[in-house]
Amino acid sequence: MQIFGITSQELFGQLLLGLINGSFYAVLSLGLAVIFGLLNIINFSHGALYMLGAFLALLGLNHLGMNYWVALLVAPAVVGVLGVLVERLMLRHLYKLDHLYGLLLTFGLALVAEGSMRYFFGISGETYPVPEALQGGADLGFMFMPLYRGWVVVASLTVCFGTWYLIERTPLGATLRAATERPQLVQALGINVPVLVTATYAVGVALAGFAGVLAAPVVQVNPLMGSNLIIVVFAVVVIGGMGSILGSIVTGIALGIVEGLTKVIYPEASGVVIFVIMIVVLLVRPAGLFGKQA
Structure with a gap:
């Protein structure tokens, strides 16, 4: 059977690739949405932290024998600790200023991180092996699906919707939202804002670091x-x-699939x-598909 002049197996293969890319888009955009939605910081260093997560996995394997x-x-966890240092030493002084200052600071941090890694490791890529338990694939009849690709999708969706549920549907999430919107009131209740x-x-x-580890065996x-x-x-x-948060998850997955279909x-x-x-979205709905209109 052929669709758009290609076989159904090739079409489903591209859709799977789009779903995998969409999973990475979802996890990374989720981290950005959490930081901006709760802290009003545009974190331009997110891509560098994603890269550091992948390098930490590779260095851990090569020098410490740390498995996948x-x-x-x-x-x-290590990327999260770096985030704590950056927030405590730098970003905390910018919360009351324009968003541009946070963007410029995080952009500078991204350049420093990328330049440092290029100095020590060059620009040639290194391969991270697929874990033994996820090697091979499954024949679905209409296509052959590598097990690791399937794992990437499952792990990404689990983390994304788990994070959404934590922030939107639990008392801890309600406290986080209150602490960013009414910090004085929450502080008065004895909570360390x-x-x-x-x-x-x-x-x-840390979500960016998680995505980096997931991506290491793929790219x-x-x-x-x-x-x-x-x-x-x-x-x-x-x-x-x-x-x-929900908009980032849904849009990331959907756009990955759209990108895969476009390649076909x-x-x-x-x-x-x-x-x-x-x-098109900005022209029709400037706040985004899931954003609140001003």
């Missing part, structure tokens, strides 16, 4: 892997609505289709 499953826990703010930023950047680990992705992820956040129907447009959609 341990790296999936340790690398995001600065600690909550720091923890929120740490969780947001070449190199210092430029974050900068190549972050512009697309920002477009996803804008389309979904700045600060909208009109490959030349696959690199710009997300930005075309962003322009």
